[in-house]
Amino acid sequence: MSGGHDYPHESTGVETRKLGMWVFLSTEILFFGTLITTFMIFKGRDFPGIKLTDVYDIPFTSVSSFVLLMSSLTMVLAHNALENDDQEKTRVWLLATAMLGAVFLAGQIYEFTEFYHKGFELSTNIFSSTFYVLTGFHGLHVFIGVVFLIGLWAIGQRQKGLSLDSGFNLEFIALYWHFVDIVWIVLFTVVYLI
Amino acid sequence: MDSSIYSGVFNLMSDNHKEHPTPKKYVQIALFLGVLTAIEVALYYTEDIVGVFTDPLLIFLAVGKYVIVVGWFMHLRFENKMVNRFFAGGMILALILFAIVMIERAAGNFFN
Amino acid sequence: MTKIIEPDKQTNIFRRPSSEYGFWSWITTVDHKKIGIMYGYAAFFFLLIGGLEALVLRIQLAQPDNNFLSAAEYNAMFTMHGTTMVFLAIMPISAAFFNYLLPLQIGARDVAFPRLNALSFWIWVFGGLFLYSTFVFGTAGAPEGGYLAEEVGWLGNAPNGGWFGYQPNAGFKYSPGTAMDYWAIGLQILGISSLVSAFNFIVTILNMRTQGMRLMRMPVFTWMTFAVAFLLAFSLPIIAIALFYVTFDRQFGTTFFLTEGGGDPVLWQHLFWLFGHPEVYILILPAFGIVSEILPTFSRKPLFGYPAIVFAGFGIAFIGFGVWAHHMFASAISPVAQAGFGISTMIIAVPTGVKIFNWLGTIWGGKLNLKTPMLFALGFIGMFVIGGLSGVTHSIVPADTQQTDTYYIVAHFHYVLFGGAMFGIFGGLYYWFPKVWGKMYNETLGQIHFWTMMIGFNLTFGPMHWLGLQGQVRRTWVYAEETNLGFWNLIVSIGAFIIALSILIFMANWIYSKRKGETAPFDPWDARTIEWTIPSPTPVWNFSKAPEVKALDDFWHAKYDEDEEGRAVRRDTADDLLIELEEEGLNPKEEIVLPNPSYFPFILASGLPFLGYAVIYKTIALALIGVTLLLIGSFGWATEPLEEEFKTKEEEE
Numbered sequence: 001m002s003g004g005h006d007y008p009h010e011s012t013g014v015e016t017r018k019l020g021m022w023v024f025l026s027t028e029i030l031f032f033g034t035l036i037t038t039f040m041i042f043k044g045r046d047f048p049g050i051k052l053t054d055v056y057d058i059p060f061t062s063v064s065s066f067v068l069l070m071s072s073l074t075m076v077l078a079h080n081a082l083e084n085d086d087q088e089k090t091r092v093w094l095l096a097t098a099m100l101g102a103v104f105l106a107g108q109i110y111e112f113t114e115f116y117h118k119g120f121e122l123s124t125n126i127f128s129s130t131f132y133v134l135t136g137f138h139g140l141h142v143f144i145g146v147v148f149l150i151g152l153w154a155i156g157q158r159q160k161g162l163s164l165d166s167g168f169n170l171e172f173i174a175l176y177w178h179f180v181d182i183v184w185i186v187l188f189t190v191v192y193l194i
Numbered sequence: 195m196d197s198s199i200y201s202g203v204f205n206l207m208s209d210n211h212k213e214h215p216t217p218k219k220y221v222q223i224a225l226f227l228g229v230l231t232a233i234e235v236a237l238y239y240t241e242d243i244v245g246v247f248t249d250p251l252l253i254f255l256a257v258g259k260y261v262i263v264v265g266w267f268m269h270l271r272f273e274n275k276m277v278n279r280f281f282a283g284g285m286i287l288a289l290i291l292f293a294i295v296m297i298e299r300a301a302g303n304f305f306n
Numbered sequence: 307m308t309k310i311i312e313p314d315k316q317t318n319i320f321r322r323p324s325s326e327y328g329f330w331s332w333i334t335t336v337d338h339k340k341i342g343i344m345y346g347y348a349a350f351f352f353l354l355i356g357g358l359e360a361l362v363l364r365i366q367l368a369q370p371d372n373n374f375l376s377a378a379e380y381n382a383m384f385t386m387h388g389t390t391m392v393f394l395a396i397m398p399i400s401a402a403f404f405n406y407l408l409p410l411q412i413g414a415r416d417v418a419f420p421r422l423n424a425l426s427f428w429i430w431v432f433g434g435l436f437l438y439s440t441f442v443f444g445t446a447g448a449p450e451g452g453y454l455a456e457e458v459g460w461l462g463n464a465p466n467g468g469w470f471g472y473q474p475n476a477g478f479k480y481s482p483g484t485a486m487d488y489w490a491i492g493l494q495i496l497g498i499s500s501l502v503s504a505f506n507f508i509v510t511i512l513n514m515r516t517q518g519m520r521l522m523r524m525p526v527f528t529w530m531t532f533a534v535a536f537l538l539a540f541s542l543p544i545i546a547i548a549l550f551y552v553t554f555d556r557q558f559g560t561t562f563f564l565t566e567g568g569g570d571p572v573l574w575q576h577l578f579w580l581f582g583h584p585e586v587y588i589l590i591l592p593a594f595g596i597v598s599e600i601l602p603t604f605s606r607k608p609l610f611g612y613p614a615i616v617f618a619g620f621g622i623a624f625i626g627f628g629v630w631a632h633h634m635f636a637s638a639i640s641p642v643a644q645a646g647f648g649i650s651t652m653i654i655a656v657p658t659g660v661k662i663f664n665w666l667g668t669i670w671g672g673k674l675n676l677k678t679p680m681l682f683a684l685g686f687i688g689m690f691v692i693g694g695l696s697g698v699t700h701s702i703v704p705a706d707t708q709q710t711d712t713y714y715i716v717a718h719f720h721y722v723l724f725g726g727a728m729f730g731i732f733g734g735l736y737y738w739f740p741k742v743w744g745k746m747y748n749e750t751l752g753q754i755h756f757w758t759m760m761i762g763f764n765l766t767f768g769p770m771h772w773l774g775l776q777g778q779v780r781r782t783w784v785y786a787e788e789t790n791l792g793f794w795n796l797i798v799s800i801g802a803f804i805i806a807l808s809i810l811i812f813m814a815n816w817i818y819s820k821r822k823g824e825t826a827p828f829d830p831w832d833a834r835t836i837e838w839t840i841p842s843p844t845p846v847w848n849f850s851k852a853p854e855v856k857a858l859d860d861f862w863h864a865k866y867d868e869d870e871e872g873r874a875v876r877r878d879t880a881d882d883l884l885i886e887l888e889e890e891g892l893n894p895k896e897e898i899v900l901p902n903p904s905y906f907p908f909i910l911a912s913g914l915p916f917l918g919y920a921v922i923y924k925t926i927a928l929a930l931i932g933v934t935l936l937l938i939g940s941f942g943w944a945t946e947p948l949e950e951e952f953k954t955k956e957e958e959e
Contacts, residue, residue: 010513011512011513011514011515011519012274012276012512012513013274014273014274014276014277014512014513016418016509016513016514018277019276019277019509019512019513020418020419020505020506020509022277022280022281023280023505023508023509023539024505025281026280026281026283026284026285026539026540027284027501027504027505027539027540027542027543028543029281029284029285029288030284030287030288030540030541030543030544031543031544031546031547033288033289033291033292033543033544034292034543034544034547034548034577035547036292037292037295037296038547038551038562038573038577040296041295041296041299041300041570041573042568042569042570044300045568047568049568058235058238058239059235062231062235065231066228066231069224069227069228069231069259070224070228072224072227072263072267073220073221073223073224073267075267076220076267077217077220080216080217080220122554122558122559122560123558123559123560123561125561125567125568126560126561126562126567126568126569127568129554129560129561129562129567130562133550133551133554133560151941151944155945174268175268178263178264178267178268179268181263181267182259182260182263182264185256185259185260185263186256186260188234188256189234189252189253189255189256190256192238193234193235193237193238193252194248194249194252194253276512284540287540287627290628291580291627291628295573295576295580298576298631298639298640298643299570299572299573299576
C-alpha cells in the first residue's frame with residue numbers, strides 16, 4: 001500500500017486485504033442470516049400448497065453437499081501448494097476446486113429443474129419463494145466464486161505464475177470459497193434435514 | 195490513556211502465523227467432515243428412532259462442521275485475535291437479532 | 307521539489323489516466339480528498355432538492371383544506387423528501403467528512419482501498435441519479451378503484467410509499483406503477499455504495515494508523531467513523547435482502563409480504579427497521595464526532611472523559627441494534643416484544659446522556675471562543691437534547707401509541723436529525739473549511755447563518771410538538787379547518803422559509819469565501835489533532851513524512867505544556883514548531899508514492915443503473931449492457947496494479 005517507505009503498514013499485523021475479506025465475510029453473515037431467518041419463519045407456517053418436503057431428494061442433495069465440502073479441501077490444498085511455491089500443483093488444485101464448484105452448481109440446476117416440473121416454482125407459494133431465493137443467492141455466490149477461481153487459474157497460466165503478493169489473490173479468494181461452503185453447511189441442515 | 199486495560203480490549207499484538215497444517219492433516223480433516231455429513235444424512239433417515247434428539251443433533255453437527263471449516267480451512271484459529279473477534283462478533287449479532295425476530299414472529303401468531 | 311511517481315507505461319488496453327487537474331482527474335481520482343469534496347458538493351445539491359421538496363410540503367400545509375398539491379403529489383413529495391435527506395444528503399455529507407478527514411486524522415496517505423473508495427462514490431452518484439430518474443421515467447400508478455385514480459402530475463410520478471416503504475402498500479397491488487421500483491432498486495444501489503465504504507473505513511482505521519497512533523489516541527471523530535462503519539456493515543445486508551424481497555414481490559410474483567400468498571407484512575417492518583434504526587445512529591454519530599472535535603478546540607480544554615465518550619459511542623452503536631421494534635409499537639407485535647423494546651430504548655438514553663454530560667464538562671471552565679463552528683456545536687447540544695428528550699417519551703409504549711403517526715414524532719426526529727446531525731455538520735463545514743480550501747470563511751456571514759437557522763429551525767419544528775399532541779396526523783396531505791391547526795401550521799411553514807433563507811446565506815458565504823476569503827494559516831484554530839499540522843489547503847500527499855504520535859491530542863501537547871494547576875502554557879518552542887511544520891509540509895524530502903488514478907471504478911459503477919432499468923422494464927439488452935460494464939470494470943480493475951513500477955518524473959512544486 002502506498003505511503004512510501006516510512007509508513008508502517010498493518011497496525012494490526014494482519015495483512016490489509018485479508019482483513020478486508022474477513023470484514024466482508026462478516027457482513028455476508030448478516031446477508032445470509034436474513035435469508036435463513038426468513039426461510040425459517042415461514043417454514044413451519046400453516047399454509048396450503050406444495051412444500052419442499054414434497055419434492056426434494058435427500059440422497060441427491062447429500063452428494064452435492066459432499067462435493068462442495070471436498071472443494072474446500074482442494075481449495076486449501078491449492079493454497080498450501082502456493083505457499084510452497086509449487087505453481088503446477090496450485091493450478092491443478094485450483095482447477096479441481098472450480099470443477100467441483102461447477103459440479104455442485106450443475107446439481108443445483110438439475111435439482112431446481114426437477115422441482116419446477118413437480119410444480120414447485122419461484123412464485124408458487126411462500127415456501128417455494130423463500131427456498132429459491134435462499135438457495136439461489138447461495139448458488140449465485142458459488143457461481144461468482146467459480147468465476148474467480150477460473151480467473152485465478154487463467155492468470156496463473158498467463159504470467160510467471162501466481163504470487164501471494166498480487167492484488168487478485170488466492171488467499172482471500174480461498175477465504176471467500178470456504179465461506180460459501182460453510183453457508184451451505186448451514187443451509188443443508190436447516191433447509192433439507194431439519 | 196494508554197493503560198493496559200485498553201490494550202486488553204483491543205488486542206493489537208501481531209500474532210504471526212503459527213505453523214500451517216500439512217496437506218495430510220487437511221485431508222484428514224476433510225474425511226472427518228465427510229463422516230459428519232454422513233451421520234447427518236443418516237440422522238435424517240433414522241428420525242423415528244432418534245426422535246426428539248434429531249434436530250438438536252443435526253444442529254450440533256452443522257455447528258461442528260462450521261467451526262472446523264472456519265477454524266482450520268479458513269485458518270481463523272491461527273489468526274490474529276482482532277479478526278477472530280470481528281467475525282465472531284458478526285455471528286453473535288446475527289444470531290441474537292434473528293433469534294428475536296423469529297421468536298417475535300412465532301409469538302405473534304399466538305397473540306393475534 | 308516534490309517527486310511524485312506518475313504512471314508512464316501502458317499495462318492495459320487503455321492508458322492509465324495521469325492527469326492531476328481537470329475534468330478527467332475527477333472522474334478517475336482515487337484520492338480520498340477529491341472524493342470527499344465530490345461527495346460534499348453532490349450531497350449538498352441533493353440537500354437543496356430535499357429542501358425544496360420540504361418547502362413544497364409546507365406550502366401545502368400552510369393552510370387547512372389546501373390544494374396546492376394533490377394527495378398523490380403530496381405522498382411523492384414527503385417520500386422523496388425523507389429518502390433524499392437520509393440517503394442523498396446526510397449520509398453522503400457524512401461520507402464527505404469521513405473521506406476527507408479519516409486518513410488525515412490517523413496520519414495516513416489514503417484509505418486502505420483507494421479504488422474501492424472511488425467505487426463507493428460513483429455507485430452512490432449513479433444510485434442517486436437512478437432514484438431521481440423516476441421523475442423522468444417513473445409512473446406512480448393508481449390501484450384499481452383507488453382514490454388516486456386521477457391524473458398524476460409530474461411531481462407525483464415518484465416513489466410515494468414513504469421512505470420506509472411499508473408493505474403491502476408499497477407493493478405492486480397498491481402501488482402498481484414503476485415508482486416504487488425506482489425506490490427499491492435505487493436504495494439497493496445506494497446501499498452497496500455505503501457497504502463498500504464501510505469496510506474500507508474499518509480496514510483503514512484498523513490497519514493504516516501512523517506510528518504511535520494507538521486506538522485510544524485516535525480523535526473522537528475517527529472513533530465515530532469506526533462505529534458508523536460497523537453499523538453500516540452489519541445493518542445494510544439486512545435491508546439489501548429486504549429490498550430484494552420487495553423487488554421480487556413486485557416483479558416476479560413472490561409473496562414474501564403478501565398475506566394472500568402466506569407472506570407477512572410485519573416481516574418487512576422487522577427487516578426494514580433492523581436496518582432503519584442503526585441507520586439513524588449512522589446519521590447522528592458523525593455529528594457526535596464532529597462536535598467532539600470542535601468543543602475542545604474552542605474551549606481550549608481537552609475533551610472531558612475521552613474514554614467514556616468513545617465507549618459510549620460504541621455502546622450507542624451496539625444497543626442501537628437492539629431497539630428497532632420501537633418503530634413497530636403500533637404494528638401488532640406482542641406485549642412482551644413491546645415491553646422489551648421499550649426497555650432497550652430507555653437504556654440507550656444512558657450512553658447518550660454520558661456523552662452530553664461529557665460535552666458539557668468539556669465546555670465548563672473553558673475559555674470559550676464563540677466562532678461559528680462553536681455556535682453550531684453549542685446549538686447542536688441544545689437541539690439534540692430537546693430531540694432526545696422527546697425520544698425518551700416515545701419509549702413509553704402506551705404514550706407512544708398516542709404519539710405515533712403524529713407530528714410529535716416528526717418534531718422529535720427533525721430535532722435530532724436537523725438540530726443534531728445538520729447543525730453538527732454545518733459546524734464541521736465551517737471548522738474544516740480553512741484546512742480544505744486554504745481560506746477563511748467570513749465570520750459575520752457565518753454568525754448570521756447560525757442565528758437565522760436557529761430561529762427558522764425552532765419556528766419550524768418547535769410547534770410540531772404540540773401540533774402532534776393536538777392530533778395532527780403525519781403523512782396526510784390536508785387537514786380540515788375545524789381542527790384549528792391552521793395557525794401553528796402557518797408559523798411552521800414560515801419557519802421553513804426562514805431555514806431556506808439561512809441556507810442561502812450559507813451558500814453565499816461559501817462562494818464568497820472560496821473566492822475572496824483571507825488566506826488561512828494551517829492551524830487557524832490552535833487545534834489539537836494532527837490534521838492541523840499539515841498545510842492548508844491539504845497537499846495531495848497529506849503528510850510529508852509519517853507523523854509519530856506520542857499521546858492523545860499530540861499536536862496540542864507539542865504546543866502547550868501544563869503548569870501546576872493544569873492550565874495550558876504555550877511552549878517557547880511552539881512557534882518554531884509551526885514554522886518547521888509548514889516548511890516540511892510543503893516540501894517533502896522523500897519520494898512519495900501515491901495510488902494511481904483509475905477509470906475502472908467509474909466503469910463498474912455505471913453498470914448498476916442499467917441492471918436496475920433492466921429489472922423494471924424487463925429488457926434483456928439493458929441487462930447485458932449492465933453486466934458487460936460490470937465485467938469490464940471488474941476485470942480491468944483486477945488486472946491493474948494499484949501502484950506500478952514507473953520511471954520517476956520529477957515535478958517542480
